[in-house]
Amino acid sequence: MGALDYIFYFCTVPTTKRKLKSMQTVEIKVKMDCDGCERKVRNAVATMRGVKSVNINRKESKVSVNGYVDANKVLKRVKETGKKRAEFWPYVPQHVVTYPHASGVYDKRAPPNCVRTSQTFPTSSQDTPDQLLNFFNEDNVNSCSIM
Numbered sequence: 001m002g003a004l005d006y007i008f009y010f011c012t013v014p015t016t017k018r019k020l021k022s023m024q025t026v027e028i029k030v031k032m033d034c035d036g037c038e039r040k041v042r043n044a045v046a047t048m049r050g051v052k053s054v055n056i057n058r059k060e061s062k063v064s065v066n067g068y069v070d071a072n073k074v075l076k077r078v079k080e081t082g083k084k085r086a087e088f089w090p091y092v093p094q095h096v097v098t099y100p101h102a103s104g105v106y107d108k109r110a111p112p113n114c115v116r117t118s119q120t121f122p123t124s125s126q127d128t129p130d131q132l133l134n135f136f137n138e139d140n141v142n143s144c145s146i147m
Contacts, residue, residue: 021050021068027089028063028078032056037083044081045074060111062089092117 032038038056041063046054050068057064065074071088078086090107091114097105105115 026065026071026074029089030083030086031061032058040081044077090116
């Protein structure tokens with residue numbers, strides 16, 4: 001019966017093509033107070049198709065899911081367990097962010113040495129596009145010495 005299935009597979013034309021999902025890690029912030037909350041979230045996510053592993057760190061309120069999954073579907077499944085305030089993991093290591101102490105980046109609830117991901121840059125009223133273009137000008141005495 002295996003040879004017949006093999007031939008049938010090549011003779012038929014599939015009507016819909018599936019888009020293959022790539023292997024990825026989805027990190028979600030979920031507040032879990034007890035073992036029951038942790039077990040409920042783990043069972044909900046582990047039963048999804050394509051999930052390879054589920055790691056839960058209750059101390060950091062972090063759920064990491066590895067597998068061939070869609071991030072939005074994982075978040076939706078976690079929210080269906082009753083955790084309405086679940087969100088994608090908003091923190092990155094502090095040394096990655098350009099301005100870790102800018103307003104809106106620092107969060108008291110963040111894990112140690114982590115800050116929120118945001119692209120906030122201090123704005124300077126003195127830098128205009130004309131001044132930025134003249135930084136590497138040949139007439140500028142203080143320009144880059146590599147040129």
